[in-house]
Amino acid sequence: MKEFLIKTERLGLRNWLPEDEAPFIEMCADAEVMKHFPTVLSSEETLGLINRLKNHFIEFGYTYFAAEVIETAEFIGFIGIANQTWESEYTPCVDIGWRLKQGAWGKGYATEGAKACLDAAKNKFGVSKVLAFATDTNHASEQVMQKIGMSYVGTVQHPKIKHDPRFKHCVVYST
Ligand SMILES: CC(C)(COP(=O)(O)OP(=O)(O)OC[C@H]1O[C@@H](n2cnc3c(N)ncnc32)[C@H](O)[C@@H]1OP(=O)(O)O)[C@@H](O)C(=O)NCCC(=O)NCCS
Numbered sequence: 001m002k003e004f005l006i007k008t009e010r011l012g013l014r015n016w017l018p019e020d021e022a023p024f025i026e027m028c029a030d031a032e033v034m035k036h037f038p039t040v041l042s043s044e045e046t047l048g049l050i051n052r053l054k055n056h057f058i059e060f061g062y063t064y065f066a067a068e069v070i071e072t073a074e075f076i077g078f079i080g081i082a083n084q085t086w087e088s089e090y091t092p093c094v095d096i097g098w099r100l101k102q103g104a105w106g107k108g109y110a111t112e113g114a115k116a117c118l119d120a121a122k123n124k125f126g127v128s129k130v131l132a133f134a135t136d137t138n139h140a141s142e143q144v145m146q147k148i149g150m151s152y153v154g155t156v157q158h159p160k161i162k163h164d165p166r167f168k169h170c171v172v173y174s175t
Contacts, residue, residue: 063082
């Protein structure tokens with residue numbers, strides 16, 4: 001039996017398992033999935049990201065969780081919360097994030113999982129305030145923020161991507 005930290009009607013959110021590696025490598029190498037990030041990720045970079053997310057879970061009890069469809073046990077990406085320490089007027093903070101494989105888009109999964117994460121942030125993990133960041137061209141992501149009841153608070157330049165003209169401005173939402 002897999003242990004889900006968070007369950008919704010259709011989704012189970014859990015710590016990362018070795019079998020997530022291959023589908024997550026494929027997702028992070030998909031230019032459409034990574035359209036709002038500077039580059040796609042190599043296999044090594046994706047494995048490094050999984051390791052960081054696993055370690056974050058060990059240290060804090062939450063992370064960007066691996067998400068699976070309960071009925072089919074299919075891994076579809078991540079939805080979760082994580083500590084952010086990059087430098088800006090909005091950090092340090094806990095943010096909510098999501099990245100799903102293309103085949104899982106448009107079914108309401110991000111909204112469903114993220115709503116449950118916001119609830120768990122407050123009631124399970126004791127996190128009183130959650131922020132969300134997306135480049136201002138990422139309308140699907142911003143739409144999810146609005147649909148889970150977060151409010152627009154401003155824009156920020158992420159130090160890692162602000163030199164790329166495509167990603168100059170990120171929108172910031174807050175609970
Ligand atoms: C962002 C993402 C997680 C959304 O996942 P999803 O499961 O398709 O999201 P949902 O179905 O819950 O909701 C998406 C909403 O955005 C809307 N949407 C999708 N594409 C859109 C676009 N280009 N412009 C405006 N709205 C858009 C959908 O219509 C839907 O709203 P609706 O239900 O009111 O119609 C998914 O697109 C993804 O993984 N993208 C790549 C990774 C990424 O950019 N992550 C976020 C980084 S900040």
